[in-house]
Amino acid sequence: MRLTSATVALLSFAVTSTRAAADGPKFAFETVQLTVDDIANFSAIAPKPINPKTPGTVCKPRPECRAFPGSSDWPADAEWEKLGAALGGGALLKPVPLAAACYPGVYQDAATCTALVNSQTITRAYFADPLSLSTQWPAGNPCPLVANPTGECTQGGLPVYVVNATSVKQIQIAVNFARNKNLRLVVKNTGHEFVGRSTGAGSLSIWTQYLKGFEILPDYSVGAFHGKAAHAGVGLQAWEVHAAMAQNDIALVSPSFATVGAFGGFMAGGGHSTMISYLGLASDQVLSLNVVTADGSFVTASPDVNSDIYFALRGGGGGTYGIVTSVVVKAHPSVNITTANIAISSLDTGIDLFWTAMKIYFAYAGTIVDAGGIDRNYIYPYANITYFNFTTQFEFPGKTIEQVNTLLAPLTTSLTTLGVTMTLTPPKTITWASEVLGEGAPRRDERFSSRLLPRAVWDDPAKYATAFAALKKIVDEGGYEIHGTAMKPSRQLVGYPGADSAVNPAFRDTVMHMVIYDSAPSSSLRSVSSAEDLAARARLSTYTDFLRQVTPGSGSYLSEGDVLEPNWQQSFFGVNYPRLLEIKNKFDPWGLFWAPSTVGSEKRAVQSVDGKTNQNGRLCRTTA
Template identity: 45%
Template structure:
């Protein structure tokens, strides 16, 4: 343990901030004279002039930058430009074949931090087009698909400024990638230049910070800091910061930009509610500071208004709280569990503490009781994470983890007592599981154990999500509540989908200052539960088969939409094909229109684009050969829609 402490202490002391409020990597910025002889990397002059081409430049097109231009960019970046193949190319015949690496990718990579630390990888395979998957004896050829053509391994603000300027000046598609923990296809794109912010991992604790109406402790950290690294900093500095429950997520990336939920959401609000100041590079290549006193439009948009569309965030200053303890309990319920299988072991572990029922109706009766209790969990500033798994005909399992921040064992036990009383009154002989104090190997709110690099194990999967923010009104009317449970049951029992529920109450009251001036989807403020249907698609489906499967999934989603009319959805775990995504992901109270104005003002070139981000309806990904795309994949050229398109640039419509 001493070696780990030493390693992280060195990390903390080496990456301190500078006196002017910037982190060390932010002090290295691009100067006009450095690009005087390099038009491709220059800042814009005069009135913005968006490209008249209908499509973004693409490898092989007449307007694609020459090799010499890419080399010039690399020289300006001091060698930070990467041209990397997909990892799985090691499994395919050819000059990059590597049996040892292929074996590692197939058998071991998912139990390591490999994919998070890889510049090109993302944790969901379908956005790439499923064209280069690891396998010992793979079928077909490995193509680049939706992976970017070039990657900037950004370690300074200057690197990001050059990447932005080069992409804008050359009409090249630009994408932003942090950890690659992305289920919506927003971290990659065919024919793109990718800005990889993973290594911007500086941290500084500010015991005294004052800005606007805030005065108190704060923390300043870079866009690439992962949650497990943030947890370690909490332990070292004896503080609490709102973070994610999953340790491989970036503490200041797409998770933060779309709200950012976690174990303290019902007590302190979302991650976006914590920001006091945000440092960002906009589409003109300039590095700006956004807070309530300056660039307030960006300060509003960057806190919950979605990522990859207003600029590249380099760092954020957030509120800091005193250290707290966190109590936890888990509940497992199984109905007719099948013989142990690999699938069950992966999705639904059955533990010795599992409560068993042998009747489908009784299982769903137990679900009704527990899901009613979610409102109590939220109203007492706690959270839960649960899953209902279909394991076969009339076979299901349920597991939940309830976290109680700032409560003692006796307080948490008293809160749970009514739940077990209701179980008992319904004839269930369920035994309460022990309440335990979380150690920092799980969450950082108690204990002194540091997590050692490389952190958590993370693998890839062909995951599809459809989510909904279930409003409080669904708990306040018994008829609507019963219809809600019926819709969830239909999706799990008949559709065979996993249901993932998370109970949070990030109201404006708990969010505090400056939460009421953010672009967080208003549906979060009135929600009791964020619930998602999940499935892992087979990777061998044809594009048409995959699209048909998505159409089938939509049938079950519609039942849930019917019992949550007008409710919203969490974009990071939402459907890229969501109907009325502007209202679902951003709100129906004028939030989207306000964000669209910020987008037009700050990015008149239309440089930043990702699916379902603000302003994205003006562009679409087109098949290169006129064929059928894998549903919502990024394996194609980015072009203006028929309504927006004009001028030169070829591209076939789907």
């Protein structure tokens, strides 16, 4: 059935955008956009303009639950086929988990299974797959990767269909189809994500990893910015961005791990890296974004146009307001990094002296960040907590080996004077452009929580003593591994336009971001009961409370926080939450973009099929 002329006129307005779309740099894949001709014979992919007089409202009653395979409103096979034809180029995928190669059935392939099992840390295969995640528990671990598996390989909490997006048009079609058909929609870049924000049972996924492109803008102007910038496709991973930095002799704020997507959820959640105390967060660098919004529009967001969603997309969370296709970020002069490492074991020092050394070390974090550096530290409990290992890597952008030796001398002297046995790797200098860690990344299936520890902890000896006692208790009594990153993304550091963004304000006063890892009992094991799973989560939260209590008013890092973080609206977003919720409702009155613990997510919840906290179930409305 063809659309009426009146409807076509309305759609023409919607396709060109219901809001102003300023001219900005666009890659070729962004010039391929939805047209009225595309829609004419397939109303299911038509955009739906937001009423400019009453934004944030939806006239039609909302269904209680998203459509789900087997439900009466789930699209028929013929509709999926029509969607595939509209997308073109084989873009509509119906993939199975990579680990299906290890299970009896039509997908079994012994050689592929062996390669996957043996090469997890050196291959990018998992991050170049439309379904794979860096952690398995969010999907209910439906298809464990083991050489000799037991049980079945199922889809679980993984999407049913995936759109391999290589153009804005395909994203618009997928967004419109999901909204019009009441589907659960998820967005995935690399899957280097830990709490289930890029997966969901019965969902349609938009996969953005192949939206690649990079160009230097030598003299870019937007708002009050005038200078050198880089235009980057959202699908670029860190290893690709670092190669571009080396080729163009520039520095960008990019992830340190090779397989992390540099301009997707990493950027949208804030994004901390080696550069955080030197140039700020990844979200602080953004000058403009091209984005597909929930009504099917394709717009530019910058300080000059659509400034509200520009605010939200810089630190307000990924998979929430729209799908970013490319960004313009500040390009800085190339910089070298000087690194050094320290390792200490309680087997060498004794447990009492080990903890004395830790107290001295952590107290030095303020000095590290004030010098523009960071450190990444870990304390590992071993053998039923009979001994502990500590490692840390210091990284100082723009510092020489001599300067770093001088900076670290008071710390190393204090430890040596106490008689602490330690392994000190002397400083060396590398280029930031080359500083990516390996090809792949371990698929760790741990849960965790985190806390941003503010400057006040270091400025007040009593507060520091209390905070350190809490850290020691978490490791010594709780048996948890902790991972701290000393950092300082202060407002004074980041410059225009970084400080005015949706980033959790607690970040601006942070000296250390502390993550607490929990791996027992592993929720990746399907044999673990829901009661055991929830008990383990409750225990983790109880031990995290020791840090929450000594840092009132602070918060947690959205991208590395507990999916069950109490009072998560304040913890992840601080005072920005009410403003962000208004922006969410304005640009997405349908609640199309949903992910756990993101702005507006309290309005829906997953009806878990196994009683665990995962995405393996239907998404339905709540009373919130």
